[in-house]
Amino acid sequence: xxxxxxxxxxxxxxxxxxxxxxxxxxxxxxxxxxxxxxxxxxxxxxxxxxxxxxxxxxxxxxxxxxxxxxxxxxxxxxxxxxxxxxxxxxxxxxxxxxxxxxxxxxxxxxxxxxxxxxxxxxxxxxxxxxxxxxxxxxxxxxxxxxxxxxxxxxxxxxxxxxxxxxxxxxxxxxxxxxxxxxxxxxxxxxxxxxxxxxxxxxxxxxxxxxxxxxxxxxxxxxxxxxxxxxxxxxxxxxxxxxxxxxxxxxxxxxxxxxxxxxxxxxxxxxxxxxxxxxxxxxxxxxxxxxxxxxxxxxxxxxxxxxxxxxxxxxxxxxxxxxxxxxxxxxxxxxxxxxxxxxxxxxxxxxxxxxxxxxxxxxxxxxxxxxxxxxxxxxxxxxxxxxxxxxxxxxxxxxxxxxxxxxxxxxxxxxxxxxxxxxxxxxxxxx
Amino acid sequence: xxxxxxxxxxxxxxxxxxxxxxxxxxxxxxxxxxxxxxxxxxxxxxxxxxxxxxxxxxxxxxxxxxxxxxxxxxxxxxxxxxxxxxxxxxxxxxxxxxxxxxxxxxxxxxxxxxxxxxxxxxxxxxxxxxxxxxxxxxxxxxxxxxxxxxxxxxxxxxxxxxxxxxxxxxxxxxxxxxxxxxxxxxxxxxxxxxxxxxxxxxxxxxxxxxxxxxxxxxxxxxxxxxxxxxxxxxxxxxxxxxxxxxxxxxxxxxxxxxxxxxxxxxxxxxxxxxxxxxxxxxxxxxxxxxxxxxxxxxxxxxxxxxxxxxxxxxxxxxxxxxxxxxxxxxxxxxxxxxxxxxxxxxxxxxxxxxxxxxxxxxxxxxxxxxxxxxxxxxxxxxxxxxxxxxxxxxxxxxxxxxxxxxxxxxxxxxxxxxxxxxxxxxxxxx
Numbered sequence: 002x003x004x005x006x007x008x009x010x011x012x013x014x015x016x017x018x019x020x021x022x023x024x025x026x027x028x029x030x031x032x033x034x035x036x037x038x039x040x041x042x043x044x045x046x047x048x049x050x051x052x053x054x055x056x057x058x059x060x061x062x063x064x065x066x067x068x069x070x071x072x073x074x075x076x077x078x079x080x081x082x083x084x085x086x087x088x089x090x091x092x093x094x095x096x097x098x099x100x101x102x103x104x105x106x107x108x109x110x111x112x113x114x115x116x117x118x119x120x121x122x123x124x125x126x127x128x129x130x131x132x133x134x135x136x137x138x139x140x141x142x143x144x145x146x147x148x149x150x151x152x153x154x155x156x157x158x159x160x161x162x163x164x165x166x167x168x169x170x171x172x173x174x175x176x177x178x179x180x181x182x183x184x185x186x187x188x189x190x191x192x193x194x195x196x197x198x199x200x201x202x203x204x205x206x207x208x209x210x211x212x213x214x215x216x217x218x219x220x221x222x223x224x225x226x227x228x229x230x231x232x233x234x235x236x237x238x239x240x241x242x243x244x245x246x247x248x249x250x251x252x253x254x255x256x257x258x259x260x261x262x263x264x265x266x267x268x269x270x271x272x273x274x275x276x277x278x279x280x281x282x283x284x285x286x287x288x289x290x291x292x293x294x295x296x297x298x299x300x301x302x303x304x305x306x307x308x309x310x311x312x313x314x315x316x317x318x319x320x321x322x323x324x325x326x327x328x329x330x331x332x333x334x335x336x337x338x339x340x341x342x343x344x345x346x347x348x349x350x351x352x353x354x355x356x357x358x359x360x361x362x363x364x365x366x367x368x369x370x371x372x373x374x375x376x377x378x379x380x381x382x383x384x385x386x387x388x389x390x391x392x393x394x395x396x397x398x399x400x401x402x403x404x405x406x407x408x409x410x411x412x413x414x415x416x417x418x419x420x421x422x423x424x425x426x427x428x429x430x431x
Numbered sequence: 432x433x434x435x436x437x438x439x440x441x442x443x444x445x446x447x448x449x450x451x452x453x454x455x456x457x458x459x460x461x462x463x464x465x466x467x468x469x470x471x472x473x474x475x476x477x478x479x480x481x482x483x484x485x486x487x488x489x490x491x492x493x494x495x496x497x498x499x500x501x502x503x504x505x506x507x508x509x510x511x512x513x514x515x516x517x518x519x520x521x522x523x524x525x526x527x528x529x530x531x532x533x534x535x536x537x538x539x540x541x542x543x544x545x546x547x548x549x550x551x552x553x554x555x556x557x558x559x560x561x562x563x564x565x566x567x568x569x570x571x572x573x574x575x576x577x578x579x580x581x582x583x584x585x586x587x588x589x590x591x592x593x594x595x596x597x598x599x600x601x602x603x604x605x606x607x608x609x610x611x612x613x614x615x616x617x618x619x620x621x622x623x624x625x626x627x628x629x630x631x632x633x634x635x636x637x638x639x640x641x642x643x644x645x646x647x648x649x650x651x652x653x654x655x656x657x658x659x660x661x662x663x664x665x666x667x668x669x670x671x672x673x674x675x676x677x678x679x680x681x682x683x684x685x686x687x688x689x690x691x692x693x694x695x696x697x698x699x700x701x702x703x704x705x706x707x708x709x710x711x712x713x714x715x716x717x718x719x720x721x722x723x724x725x726x727x728x729x730x731x732x733x734x735x736x737x738x739x740x741x742x743x744x745x746x747x748x749x750x751x752x753x754x755x756x757x758x759x760x761x762x763x764x765x766x767x768x769x770x771x772x773x774x775x776x777x778x779x780x781x782x783x784x785x786x787x788x789x790x791x792x793x794x795x796x797x798x799x800x801x802x803x804x805x806x807x808x809x810x811x812x813x814x815x816x817x818x819x820x821x822x823x824x825x826x827x828x829x830x831x832x833x834x835x836x837x838x839x840x841x842x843x844x845x846x847x848x849x850x851x852x853x854x855x856x857x858x859x860x861x
Contacts, residue, residue, distance in 0.1 A: 072557070127507060162608065168597065178594070
């Protein structure tokens with residue numbers, strides 16, 4: 002039997018065909034039926050002989066901060082939208098859209114508070130793609146998120162004309178190479194100046210770039226540097242480069258089920274032994290402890306804290322945002338929590354660190370460590386506040402001064418990262 | 432009437448909650464119903480008390496190069512997949528999936544030829560999201576594309592251990608700042624070496640990063656540098672940073688309907704006047720004409736060609752891949768083409784450049800221009816081959832030597848960019 006191999010005159014890249022349509026004017030040859038999902042990709046195109054309607058805007062923020070969601074789905078029988086408004090994690094935030102006569106579904110939610118909100122359409126039970134391109138240069142937001150203007154949004158959307166650069170680069174890490182992200186402040190590539198360095202152990206989300214975007218770190222840095230609220234600095238983001246992390250070099254650096262392994266401690270030390278010298282060689286850093294800091298969120302953040310706390314000769318400033326200290330190898334201890342939440346707001350409700358075991362990992366963090374800053378934050382409404390309080394007592398006993406913030410109303414999510422960073426950054430390199 | 436403002440204990444970022452689930456082990460609090468689209472996001476998670484099934488792999492390339500597509504959609508009534516196999520642009524490549532008893536739909540296509548293929552699920556008429564994260568560090572491919580190994584795939588997937596860096600940075604452009612992409616070869620940030628520079632005018636797809644990814648430019652550069660098939664070089668990608676381009680500085684640099692404006696010529700000159708000096712100041716370039724080249728695809732590529740051809744004192748090498756010369760202001764001329772294609776394979780079937788008007792834009796490109804390389808390529812099966820042939824005659828008349836390639840079987844799409852670049856790059860900086 003002869004096999005037919007598909008090849009030849011084929012559409013091998015939908016997006017570039019769209020490109021063609023957008024960048025050329027003579028497109029009369031291409032029919033664009035209005036109800037063709039493919040046609041929905043052509044948000045910049047114009048019909049030729051065959052007119053097609055552009056897809057509706059997926060969301061619109063009204064002046065009263067209500068938000069209208071719209072999607073074209075003539076063949077669907079049920080369309081919902083879910084997002085950050087209350088109840089999302091259980092799925093009970095889903096709002097059904099109403100079908101109009103033209104096959105377009107819509108609904109209105111809110112008013113929503115000032116924030117950056119995520120949303121997602123669900124068509125007959127399956128997540129649907131955003132209609133438009135993936136990122137707006139005006140706001141720095143992806144197409145599945147939008148800003149309701151105000152204090153909790155403006156710092157995290159692109160406001161400043163002077164923007165830093167973002168470099169994805171390979172860094173030796175344990176027995177492998179990892180792709181890390183380096184933010185350099187505006188003007189870096191046009192000057193000879195040296196800058197302090199903050200290492201951020203972030204991640205856990207599906208890939209590195211997304212992990213960064215969710216906290217809008219680059220927008221925040223641009224805005225705070227422009228307003229002179231923080232020192233211009235280099236920020237090295239050590240994030241996973243595979244779903245769930247742990248994909249390269251057999252390292253347990255991020256996530257997964259390996260935190261109980263000794264590899265966790267080795268990976269923390271590899272930040273010091275591999276990454277720091279490499280960064281000092283590759284970028285114009287101020288290469289001393291006073292100008293070097295490390296911080297991070299959740300489980301990776303606790304690992305970064307370990308790296309810093311074990312090496313106070315290299316890091317004068319360390320921080321952790323909702324640090325997942327129960328993930329340190331052998332440290333997690335089951336408890337029966339007295340806390341109750343109406344819904345899931347974060348991990349480690351019934352687990353805290355055994356502080357004696359935790360302390361054994363970081364004998365270096367003591368009153369003689371001469372730290373410039375030890376920073377801790379946690380959401381008021383997440384279970385890790387139990388761990389946070391134990392850490393405060395621990396540092397008190399060690400005689401280590403610290404700066405601790407309970408972020409009111411926050412849970413274990415991306416906004417928690419954002420507001421924690423906004424509190425942490427101005428304290429650095431003073 | 433008192434308005435209720437949604438806020439407080441809310442899920443504001445689905446992805447970071449996923450992060451939490453992946454990076455923490457104590458997740459027993461979180462139910463994960465198997466048919467919850469939200470649960471499908473947790474590809475790295477593990478169930479606690481409440482087991483949930485991980486989503487099926489959306490595609491699997493079998494040893495015989497057939498591909499199995501699978502998606503879970505228990506509530507859907509019709510599920511299709513469309514992709515690059517024949518007929519895609521008309522939508523007639525769509526293949527219906529068959530529903531299994533567990534609500535999982537699947538089908539098999541192919542065998543497919545060696546290539547990088549895009550695909551897209553359509554659930555009840557609406558594009559569905561890929562199930563997994565957005566990019567694989569192993570292959571450098573996004574989740575809506577896969578490689579069938581062989582000559583047309585291997586050069587474009589991540590093969591080399593030594594990878595260059597990719598920097599997104601702000602560049603002054605006309606009366607604004609644009610975000611451009613700079614590839615620096617492996618070792619750039621650890622050395623003092625200077626490198627030749629290739630400027631690529633790409634884009635048109637929905638955003639800049641996607642435009643780059645579709646041609647897998649960075650993978651190709653890494654692989655060809657590792658194999659010593661090309662010189663290590665800096666590549667500056669001048670791509671649009673908004674859907675359809677033209678979003679910043681009121682510039683008509685890319686796409687849209689503005690090509691007939693004089694702004695088109697001003698923007699071409701801004702590459703020379705704004706971008707080149709800025710790049711030479713910001714990166715360690717070999718800043719002379721012998722080590723500076725410019726090339727690009729389609730309409731933006733024709734604009735880059737204009738920039739180079741008008742400034743042979745600055746660029747010794749210029750190239751264009753399926754150059755959209757009919758978009759030069761006032762140059763496009765309607766014709767009745769004798770070509771016939773069974774389906775759409777690219778723009779400008781009934782339009783070619785008026786070569787006298789085109790020539791008037793580039794008097795500098797002549798026998799005395801002392802060009803090291805003038806490169807042109809076009810797909811054998813796209814209408815722009817008419818323009819390509821006119822350009823060859825034009826260069827013959829001008830006495831300008833050139834290197835022209837007809838890419839057999841190619842149309843006006845992303846693979847055309849890939850194979851053109853693979854032919855163009857080794858000719859540079861020799």
